Amino acid sequence: MAFISSSTVLNSHSLLCSSLTQDLHGFSRNIATSNSIRESSQLQVWAAGGKSMPPRQGRGYNSRKAAAEGIRKRMSNRDLDQAGWVQVAEKGDLIEGKNKAIIHENNGYVMVQRGSLIYTVKANCTSCQFPMIDGKVEVVGEGDDLTIECPLCHTKFSMVDGDVKDFCPKDGALQWVIGTIKERASPVAANVYPTRMSNSGRIYVKFIGI
Known part of the structure; x- marks a missing residue:
């Protein structure tokens, strides 16, 4: 019957944790890259004046006043x-x-x-x-x-x-x-x-x- 030493178990556990950590870091990087690409695409659409452009906002902005001005x-x-x-x-x-x-x-x-x-x-x-x-x-x-x-x-x-x-x-x-x-x-x-x-x-x- 073979015996496994405690040091071998600890080393295996460390290798497994290290591998999981690397996989999680890689997954996080992929999500961040995907989000960055999507935000860049939205900014390009907004800059081109597309339908996805968000409404103007900020201090003093009044949507009703802007709509009335457009009609006028x-x-x-x-x-x-x-x-x-x-x-x-x-x-x-x-x-x-x-x-x-x-x-x-x-x-x-x-x-x-x-x-x-x-x-x-x-x-x-x-x-x-x-x-x-x-x-x-x-x-x-x-x-x-x-x-x-x-x-x-x-x-x-x-x-x-x-x-x-x-x-x-x-x-x-x-x-x-x-x-x-x-x-x-x-x-x-x-x-x-x-x-x-x-x-x-x-x-x-x-x-x-x-």
Whole structure:
């Protein structure tokens, strides 16, 4: 019968423990490597702006506010998609009661604000071709009809539909001369253009009949 010494048993136990320890270390390294590869892949997807990108977070971040801001930007951009409307100014560019000169494709226009309404008319008077940027604007009656008067010949035009309200009135020396020259001419309506302001404060004009 063979006898196994205590030293042999201890040596075998030590070898077994050492082998298990090495296997555990190797397993841990494999898990760490796998996690590192997976995190690197996620970072690449996030950096590329993929669907796996986590939501923005941090101090002061408000998800509702961010969502509302996104909606507002999309709504503002819709204005640019509507055919025929051209942005010409911002809300802060207009002062009520003061004429605003607008240039679009080498053509001049006069823009006037009255309350929530904005009017745009071709700048040159159809009677004498003089620029009306400094033309006097008046409210007609109780309605929203405005007239603009040519500074040279004093012809008045409606800023709503362009109709001639007073054609070469001869109410001054120079106006008398122009009126005499224009006696046989027919009044020509001014060109007016639909104008509106978006919720974001952008002012658009639909230039038609140029």
